[in-house]
Amino acid sequence: MNAEIITIGDELLIGQTVDTNSAWIGKNIALHGIQISRKTAISDNEDDIISAIKEAFQRVDFLLLTGGLGPTKDDITKKTLAKLYGCGFRRDDGVTAHLENIFARRGRQMLEINKQQADVPEVCEVLSNEVGTAPGMWFDRQGKVLVSMPGVPNEMMHIMENRVFPRIKNRFKTPEILHYTAVTVGVPESLLSKRLEEFELTLPPHISLAYLPAFNTVKLRLSGHADNADSLKSEIDGYFNRMCDVCGDAVFVREDISPVKYIARQLIQHKTKITFAESCTGGFIANQLVMEPGISTVFRGSIVSYSNEIKQQELGVPASVFETEGAVSETCARLMCEAALKKFDADIAVSTTGIAGPGGATNEKPVGLIYIGIATKTGSFVKKYHLFGTREQFMIRAANCVMQLLKSVIENNLKI
Amino acid sequence: MNAEIITIGDELLIGQTVDTNSAWIGKNIALHGIQISRKTAISDNEDDIISAIKEAFQRVDFLLLTGGLGPTKDDITKKTLAKLYGCGFRRDDGVTAHLENIFARRGRQMLEINKQQADVPEVCEVLSNEVGTAPGMWFDRQGKVLVSMPGVPNEMMHIMENRVFPRIKNRFKTPEILHYTAVTVGVPESLLSKRLEEFELTLPPHISLAYLPAFNTVKLRLSGHADNADSLKSEIDGYFNRMCDVCGDAVFVREDISPVKYIARQLIQHKTKITFAESCTGGFIANQLVMEPGISTVFRGSIVSYSNEIKQQELGVPASVFETEGAVSETCARLMCEAALKKFDADIAVSTTGIAGPGGATNEKPVGLIYIGIATKTGSFVKKYHLFGTREQFMIRAANCVMQLLKSVIENNLKI
Numbered sequence: 001m002n003a004e005i006i007t008i009g010d011e012l013l014i015g016q017t018v019d020t021n022s023a024w025i026g027k028n029i030a031l032h033g034i035q036i037s038r039k040t041a042i043s044d045n046e047d048d049i050i051s052a053i054k055e056a057f058q059r060v061d062f063l064l065l066t067g068g069l070g071p072t073k074d075d076i077t078k079k080t081l082a083k084l085y086g087c088g089f090r091r092d093d094g095v096t097a098h099l100e101n102i103f104a105r106r107g108r109q110m111l112e113i114n115k116q117q118a119d120v121p122e123v124c125e126v127l128s129n130e131v132g133t134a135p136g137m138w139f140d141r142q143g144k145v146l147v148s149m150p151g152v153p154n155e156m157m158h159i160m161e162n163r164v165f166p167r168i169k170n171r172f173k174t175p176e177i178l179h180y181t182a183v184t185v186g187v188p189e190s191l192l193s194k195r196l197e198e199f200e201l202t203l204p205p206h207i208s209l210a211y212l213p214a215f216n217t218v219k220l221r222l223s224g225h226a227d228n229a230d231s232l233k234s235e236i237d238g239y240f241n242r243m244c245d246v247c248g249d250a251v252f253v254r255e256d257i258s259p260v261k262y263i264a265r266q267l268i269q270h271k272t273k274i275t276f277a278e279s280c281t282g283g284f285i286a287n288q289l290v291m292e293p294g295i296s297t298v299f300r301g302s303i304v305s306y307s308n309e310i311k312q313q314e315l316g317v318p319a320s321v322f323e324t325e326g327a328v329s330e331t332c333a334r335l336m337c338e339a340a341l342k343k344f345d346a347d348i349a350v351s352t353t354g355i356a357g358p359g360g361a362t363n364e365k366p367v368g369l370i371y372i373g374i375a376t377k378t379g380s381f382v383k384k385y386h387l388f389g390t391r392e393q394f395m396i397r398a399a400n401c402v403m404q405l406l407k408s409v410i411e412n413n414l415k416i
Numbered sequence: 417m418n419a420e421i422i423t424i425g426d427e428l429l430i431g432q433t434v435d436t437n438s439a440w441i442g443k444n445i446a447l448h449g450i451q452i453s454r455k456t457a458i459s460d461n462e463d464d465i466i467s468a469i470k471e472a473f474q475r476v477d478f479l480l481l482t483g484g485l486g487p488t489k490d491d492i493t494k495k496t497l498a499k500l501y502g503c504g505f506r507r508d509d510g511v512t513a514h515l516e517n518i519f520a521r522r523g524r525q526m527l528e529i530n531k532q533q534a535d536v537p538e539v540c541e542v543l544s545n546e547v548g549t550a551p552g553m554w555f556d557r558q559g560k561v562l563v564s565m566p567g568v569p570n571e572m573m574h575i576m577e578n579r580v581f582p583r584i585k586n587r588f589k590t591p592e593i594l595h596y597t598a599v600t601v602g603v604p605e606s607l608l609s610k611r612l613e614e615f616e617l618t619l620p621p622h623i624s625l626a627y628l629p630a631f632n633t634v635k636l637r638l639s640g641h642a643d644n645a646d647s648l649k650s651e652i653d654g655y656f657n658r659m660c661d662v663c664g665d666a667v668f669v670r671e672d673i674s675p676v677k678y679i680a681r682q683l684i685q686h687k688t689k690i691t692f693a694e695s696c697t698g699g700f701i702a703n704q705l706v707m708e709p710g711i712s713t714v715f716r717g718s719i720v721s722y723s724n725e726i727k728q729q730e731l732g733v734p735a736s737v738f739e740t741e742g743a744v745s746e747t748c749a750r751l752m753c754e755a756a757l758k759k760f761d762a763d764i765a766v767s768t769t770g771i772a773g774p775g776g777a778t779n780e781k782p783v784g785l786i787y788i789g790i791a792t793k794t795g796s797f798v799k800k801y802h803l804f805g806t807r808e809q810f811m812i813r814a815a816n817c818v819m820q821l822l823k824s825v826i827e828n829n830l831k832i
Contacts, residue, residue: 011628013452014595015443016635016672018436022457027431036429038464041438041455044626048454055471072609072627073616111610133606152629154805179430190549193488194527200489210460211488212427213568219432256432276720282706283699286720290698293774293807301726303719304692304702310717310760344726358709389570391709 001174002037003029003062006052008077009151012041012067021066021156032165033174034062035225044068049080053146061144062172064164067151069134071113077148078137082121085139089119092126095135102133124148127163131155136163145171176229180222180240181256184247185404189213192220192247199246207239215389215397217259220247252407259403264292266410267299273347274406276302277315277340279327280354280370284395285402301344305336315339328353328365333382337373341380347414349375350402354387356394370398374405379416417590418453419445420472424465424483424493425567428457437482437572448581449590450478451641460484465496473560478588480580483567485550487529493564494553498537501555505535508542511551518549540564543579547571552579561587592645596638596656597672600663601820605629608636608663615662623652625659631805631812633675636663668823675819680708682826683715689763690822692718693731693756695743696770696786700811701818717760721752731755744769744781749798753789757796763830765791766818770803772810786814790821795832 005025011017019041026036037060042048049068056063068077082089095118103110117133120126127136127147132155139146147164149156168174184192189211193200200209206226212219222240226232244251253262267274267289276286286302289295303314308327311317317327317335325331336351354370361367366386373382383405387397409416421441427433435457442452453476458464465484472479484493498505511534519526533549536542543552543563548571555562563580565572584590600608605627609616616625622642628635638656642648660667669678683690683705692702702718705711719730724743727733733743733751741747752767770786777783782802789798799821803813825832 010626010639011637012439013442013455014446014637014639015439015441015452016597016628016637017630018434018439020434023428023431023434025431026429030430036431037459038468039429039455039457043453052454070627070629071606074624074626108604108607111606113609114606154809181432188524190487190527190530191524193529208490210426210490211486212432213486214433219427221427221430221432223426223430282711282715283703283718283720284706287699287703290700290720290722291808291811295698296722296776299698300723301719301721301730302699303717304699304706305717306706306712307716314717360712392707393570395707 001034001062001172002060003034003064004056004060005036005039005064005066006056007039007041007066007151008044008049008068010043010074013043021151021153024153024157025064025160028160029165030177030179032168033177034168034172035177044074044076046076046080046083049077050084053084057144063144063146065146065148066156069148069150071117071133078119078121081124081137081139081146081148085121085123085141087122090122092118092120092135094128095120095126098128098130099133127159129155129159131158138163138167140171175225175227176232177223177225178232178236179256180236182220182240182244182247182254183252183256183259184218184220184250185252185259185400186216187218187250189218192218192250195246196220196243199243203239207236209243215393216400217252219256221256252404259400259407260288261292263403263406263410264289264295266407268294268297270410271298272410272414273298273300273345275300275340275344275346275349277336277349277351278302278304279306279311279336279352280356281352281395281398282306285350285352285399288399300346303340303343311336315343326365328355328369328371330371330382330384333371333373334380337375338380341375341377347376348406348409350406352398352402354398356391358391368394370394370401372398372402372405374409374416376409376414376416378414381416417450417478417588418476419450419478419480420476421452421455421480421482422468422472423455423457423567424460424481426459426490428483429459437567437569440569440573441480441576444576445581446593446595448584449593450584450588451593460490460492462492462496462499465493466500469500469562477560479560479562481562481564482572485564485566487533487549494535494537497540497553497555497562497564501537501539501557503538506538508534508536508551510544511536511542514544514546515549543575545571545575547574554579554583556587591641591643592648593639593641594648594652595672596652598636598656598660598663598670599668599672599675600634600636600666601668601675601816602632603634603666605634608634608666611662612636612659615659619655623655631809632816633668635672668820675816675823676704677708679819679822679826680705680711682823684710684713686826687714688826688830689714689716689761691716691756691760691762691765693752693765693767694718694720695722695727695752695768696772697768697811697814698722701766701768701815704815716762719756719759727752731759742781744771744785744787746787746798746800749787749789750796753791754796757791757793763792764822764825766822768814768818770814772807774807784810786810786817788814788818788821790825790832792825792830792832794830797832
């Protein structure tokens with residue numbers, strides 16, 4: 001079954017806010033057998049809201065709205081929905097009690113605009129919002145369901161997970177949809193597609209392959225739909241395995257998780273203590289790992305040695321290295337990871353030194369040059385890369401290169 | 417003048433990719449007098465693409481498409497546009513030469529699907545793409561302009577900046593649109609709105625105020641449109657200053673930049689050397705600063721002291737502190753920032769120690785508790801916060817709290 005998303009808010013159109021909500025909804029609602037067939041972003045304008053809803057209801061029977069439910073004057077979704085459904089407002093007792101509770105806990109006085117958040121159109125069912133002040137609303141009229149939720153991401157997610165997903169099952173007949181994803185690192189999209197050309201021709205009409213490139217990773221996604229869950233699963237399983245086999249070494253992980261998350265999981269599982277000595281990546285790679293809960297069992301600390309002085313003082317890189325080969329060199333990267341391994345008593349240490357740009361380049365050392373060092377108790381090695389893109393892209397690409405090196409070392413039982 | 421964006425790609429609908437392109441377009445095209453009035457995301461499906469384009473052209477005369485231009489089979493935008501405009505293809509010599517050049521440089525062999533990227537619908541003008549393989553396309557028929565660009569963010573940006581923006585001026589008559597933004601930290605949206613209630617009533621119809629909350633910041637955006645640039649500028653200037661005065665201390669910075677970028681700029685300008693000793697934030701705050709180009713003049717290095725052992729070994733926090741008050745304590749935060757100040761010979765040092773969650777909490781120390789320490793050569797202090805949200809939100813909120821503390825210390829000439 002198809003559904004559409006309408007996001008409401010000028011901030012999305014003028015680009016002050018990136019819409020992460022629809023991606024989350026698209027991903028998670030698929031597990032409940034619903035495909036998002038269109039997303040529309042419109043401004044906080046009554047006519048636009050009403051016409052977008054009417055147009056969408058000509059295509060689908062299920063519509064998810066986010067945004068425009070704040071307490072301030074610029075938020076008009078609730079008022080507009082009451083107009084659309086031709087009804088008045090009622091103050092909801094449950095929401096009022098919840099709001100009083102929140103304000104008491106935070107020790108803040110409740111203003112009239114806060115109290116008004118408990119006012120909802122008479123014909124809707126309240127979807128209570130335990131993590132925020134604006135309730136969600138469920139409208140079910142003439143065979144068409146409309147859900148309105150706040151645009152604050154964690155509030156929207158809370159309402160979807162606890163109020164909307166459970167209701168979908170009762171309200172709609174949904175077919176089975178499955179997505180299988182493999183993440184590849186380091187091989188360009190067009191080469192992957194060449195390798196997969198014959199495989200693609202074998203796919204039946206209800207299973208499709210998509211290429212999702214991002215920096216130096218490409219996600220390969222097989223999507224299928226059918227009425228019978230079990231037969232679809234075993235069918236798509238078979239195609240997925242064949243696809244991964246064709247791609248060989250390019251496949252980093254056979255599920256839809258980031259290379260960082262995969263490596264974090266491996267490190268935790270094998271109790272492999274890791275550390276970092278980062279120059280050009282300035283803590284980015286350590287921080288990527290720290291974003292994974294539970295990492296404290298294998299990550300005790302790391303150093304950001306951005307300047308030559310700190311590389312010398314904290315990691316013992318001799319001044320002569322900076323004078324001869326420079327800080328962006330194989331020798332420096334090797335000495336940095338070897339020193340970090342000892343300093344933080346780790347099983348594996350990673351170092352980075354390079355030119356993230358936009359400044360700092362020379363003729364011999366262009367923006368994008370990076371040396372990545374890896375040390376374990378059995379030895380060390382350094383790899384040189386030329387990465388391209390902005391400063392931020394440089395960091396992400398560098399992190400992916402590090403994850404690839406870590407994967408190979410972990411699979412080799414830390415032997416170098 | 418209004419324009420619409422249509423993004424094409426299943427990955428956007430099933431949520432595998434977050435659409436950052438439309439936010440960038442919305443923000444940057446506004447500077448050229450064009451407002452994005454609607455964004456629509458659709459799948460790689462011929463009927464959907466054609467109907468979305470036709471619908472949009474009933475509302476606006478200018479349409480920006482992104483996505484679906486890759487070399488692989490799932491990308492059908494180019495073919496669909498040729499069908500829509502009822503024309504065939506021609507192989508473009510300029511694009512062919514550019515592709516041959518790229519493949520030669522990368523030392524890769526050119527496949528037939530790569531060569532086909534130079535095939536464009538006969539009626540379009542090529543918008544050459546120097547940073548990628550798929551060219552942009554400009555269609556101008558019956559008073560309606562359609563631009564098709566790759567979905568890869570840096571390629572889209574390159575084409576917009578170098579090909580589309582210069583053409584807008586020649587092709588359309590555009591009114592003046594101005595957005596003025598102030599960023600506030602630490603005051604909830606509803607309280608800000610209460611403070612600004614009277615101010616809002618004084619705004620003329622062509623100037624509007626929007627509240628854009630994100631974690632513990634709220635952006636306040638004044639938007640105005642008029643035919644005359646100069647008079648609009650001075651008018652909106654006046655309202656903006658009044659708005660900021662009403663908000664007082666809550667205003668962190670009177671322009672649309674992140675608190676981190678503002679602090680990085682201040683540090684560089686005043687040559688204030690900074691360092692970090694991060695526990696719970698695991699390098700996040702140092703890395704936020706390092707994302708700013710030019711930071712190397714004031715940032716030499718920092719430590720991530722995630723475990724107690726590293727806090728003891730690298731920062732000299734005595735074991736007795738962990739046994740009595742624990743690592744998440746005021747004393748530990750104070751000792752950490754004081755030690756980091758000396759270790760990295762900085763003018764200002766920041767420490768963090770807390771419970772990022774989801775694990776690690778106790779009855780006395782809940783998830784979200786964080787102590788932030790600040791040390792300068794004149795002394796040190798620690799502030800305690802209770803932050804809420806996910807692990808990632810915890811990091812962002814903590815960074816904003818750090819920026820607030822840094823701002824006050826920098827404004828006080830580093831005197832504590």
